Every structure is written in C-alpha cells, then in structure tokens.
Amino acid sequence: MTAQLSIRNVHKSFGSNDVLRGISLDVPRGSVVAFIGASGSGKSTLLRCINLLEPIDDGEIVLDGVDISAPGFDANVARRDVGLVFQSYNLFPHMNVLRNITLALTHATGITRPDAEATAIDLLDRFGLADKARAYPEQLSGGQQQRVAIIRAVALRPSVLLLDEVTAALDPQLVGEVLDLIAELRTSGMTMLMATHEMNFARDVADTVCFLHEGAIHEMGRPEDILDSPREERTQAFLARTMRR
C-alpha cells in the first residue's frame, strides 16, 4: 500500500539554528504516528512545516501523491487538507463555537453557511458539545475549547490531522475527554500525526512512535518496542527522564 503522506528529507532552519535535519517518514492511510522527544527537538516545527505554516528549506512533503511543498503550490489549498491543532487551542475569541467551526468552511471551501452550520452541528453533536454551539470560547473549559479546536480542524475533512501537544495546556482531569475524542477519530480512520508527552496515550492509539532528537528521527517503531525496549541510548535516557515524572 502506498503512503498517504510522505515526508522526504525535510530540512528547516531558523537562521543558523538547524531545527529539522533531514526528516523522512511514510504515513499509511488511517495510521497514527506519535512524535516524542525533548523540548526543542523540533516536534512543533515539523508539524508546522507539514501544514506549510513554515516554508521548508529542502525536501518534499507529498500528500496523496501531490508535492504540496513545491514552490508555487497554493498553500491555502494544501492547508485545507492538513488540519493542525495547537497546544493553546487558538480559538477565535470574538466568534462563538459555531462560527469558529464554520468560518473556514464558508470562506476557504465555499460551502454555503447553512450547510456549514449543519456540518458543524453534526460534529458538535457527535462529540457531546451540541449545547455549546452558541457559547464563546472563554465560556468553555480548556478541555471543551480544545475539543472545539479539533472539531474545527476536522470539519474541513482534512486528509491528515496534525495534533501538537493538544493536552499539554490542560488540567489533568480534562485530558481524558480530549484523548477520548482523538481515540474516536482514530476509529473513524483519520490519519493523524501527533506530538505528545502522553506516553500511555501514545502506546494506546499510535501505530508508530518516532523519537525525535535534535531535528532527526533517532529511533522509530511500534509503540511497545520504542516505549518499552528502546534500542538507542538517547531514547532510553529520554524515556527514563519522562517516566520518572
């Protein structure tokens, strides 16, 4: 089976700081990849590059057979197929939940507003947030805001969904509801790449775990292999540090 998303030798630097040093990865349709690694190892940068928020310096990002990173390719079109959810939710504070979800539907894909609202209501319903449709972001808990942010990205029916430490800013008791949503998306066949520090969650939902170190994939494999019996010394050290907390 060919990969839905191929990341080929991606390089990215900020000034003299080489943040990504040749990342290559094939992601089959419907699979879930978890990126783990120390702070500064380049997890967020990689996800932002795949969404084309950051232009890459070298390499290619091929989605459904199309090189979306090619110079001149319309990034706005590509981004609709690559959903990105941020650690800090980034909902639009001046719009209610419904409008947060329908905004890109009506303006980026040209769906009519009633259709967009129907889609949004369906999704809110499915994930237990129907009664929040008219609420403003600040009236929601962190967990609810993050679920809305995920729904906002999913509503565009992206080919892949990128999740950047989406539970890192949440109180511990709110993490579960967000993880449940992600688990359900996985069941529905969504291809997902996520940066996470929830090792147990990575073990449960990921098909592949990638350990990032200084902008390179240092070790990757099945979750149980990487998390329980890593071969590389650095992976072992990182996991030892993380598990102790």
Place this chain on the structure above:
Amino acid sequence: MNSDSSTGPSRASARRAFEERRRRRSLAIAATSTVVFVGLVALLVPRMPRWDRVKQSFFSGEQFADSFPRLLDAFVLDLKIFAWSVPIILGFGMLVALTRVSRNPALFPIRALCVVYVDLMRGVPVLLWIYLIGFGVPGLGLDRPWNSPLLWGTVALCVTYSSYVSEVFRAGIEGVHESQRAAARSLGLTHGQTLRLVVIPQAVRRVVPPLMNDLVSLQKDVALVSLIGPIEILRQAGIDKSKFANFTPYVVAAVIFLCVTIPLTRTADWLLARERRRTGGTRVAA
C-alpha cells in the same frame, strides 16, 4: 479538606456582614467628605473680593437665556463637521494602519509615505494644520466651492486625526497574538481573509476605548475650525461676548460641549465594560 464545607455557611454569612459593614463605612466617608467639600466651596467662593463681578460676567442668568438658542443653532455646524469627519477618519486611519502593517514589497514606497505622513501630522499641533491647510489650499485660487475654508479646515481635521487613529489601529492589529493568525492560516484562510475575519475584528474591539478618547478630542477640536472663518459655536460665543461685554456665552458653549462629550465618554466606558464581560482577555492601553 472538609473543613471548608463544614464551616462554610457561618463563615460565608460572617464575610457578607463584614463586606456590608465595610461598604456602609466607605459610603458614609464619601458622603461626609463631599458635603464638607461642597460646603467649603459654597462658603468661600462668594467671599472672594471680586465674586459679584465674576458672577455677573460669567454666570448671568439673562445672558444665558439669551445666548443659549443662538449658540445651540451654531453648534449644529460643529455636529455636522464631526459627523462628516468621523467615518472619513476611521476609514482613512484604518487604511494607513493596514498599509503600515502589511509586508507586501510592492507597497514599500506607500508604507514609507505613511510613516512620513504620521510623523508630520503627529508632530505639529492640530491648530497649525488647520491654519496651513485651511488658508493655504484656498489661497491657490480654486473656484467655489473648492475655496471654502470650512471645507479645508475639515480636511485638516481629518488628516490630522486620521494619523492619530491609524496609530491606535496599528497598535490594536499588532496586539492580536500571532497564534491567531497561525490558526486562521492553518485552516486554509488566505492572508486577506485572516486580516478581515480574524485580526481586524479583534483589533477593533481592543481599541474602542482609546478610539473613543480620540473622538472626544475631535469633538472638541472641531471648534478650532472657527479660527479660520466658519461661524460655529465657539465663534458665535465670541461674537456674543463682544456684543454684550459678558463672558456667559463661553460658559453656555462649555455646557453645550459637555452635553455631548460626557455621554460619549460614558458610552466608551460602557462599551469597554461590555466587551470585557463578553470576551475577557488583555487590551491595548489607552
């Protein structure tokens, strides 16, 4: 950890009683000090050696009644100038702000021009611009109606205030967090859509209070246009003052101004409070 809930009710009522006592106390202090202050003013001012003369020439009841309708009539011109200026100032100010925050290389010369424009306008008193533009342009010998000092005085107000307002808008736009743009772009919205749907609405909400402050100043500065000719309230008050050798018309004008500017400032406060309630978050200081 259970002690909170067990002692809850009694502690809550004690706290309420304490708050209530404190509130009464500050109310009493405020009332007393107000009475004392007003009493002192009422007692001392009439004892000033010239109070009778001042009262006659600034607070004459007859003169007030006589001038009031005339000045109110003249004030309509101020309101007209204000009403014409506000949309122009807001629109032009926003345009300048957007040009200054844009990164489009093609706009570079216009961006530079905007910087020069804002510096020039902000660095010179409004009154001077009214003289320069209001006398200068009609002096070019244009035909009617293009030689009216009223027109060019209003233009001068618009260009100066647009520069102030553009700086307010710019601060508001730059105050919208980068992550909001990132979120909008990540959803496939274009740069223009992001600006129009996400950045500008948030920026405008943040800057309503400082913007209202500028509009209150504008409302007052409209009177400066009188210095190059048009007979609006301030000039009419001057005419009345000379005719009747009495300063009461100025007091009348002040009262009329206050009738507009105080509701304006109160509206600004109210808008700010409402916006705080609705969205919270940080705001650009005035």
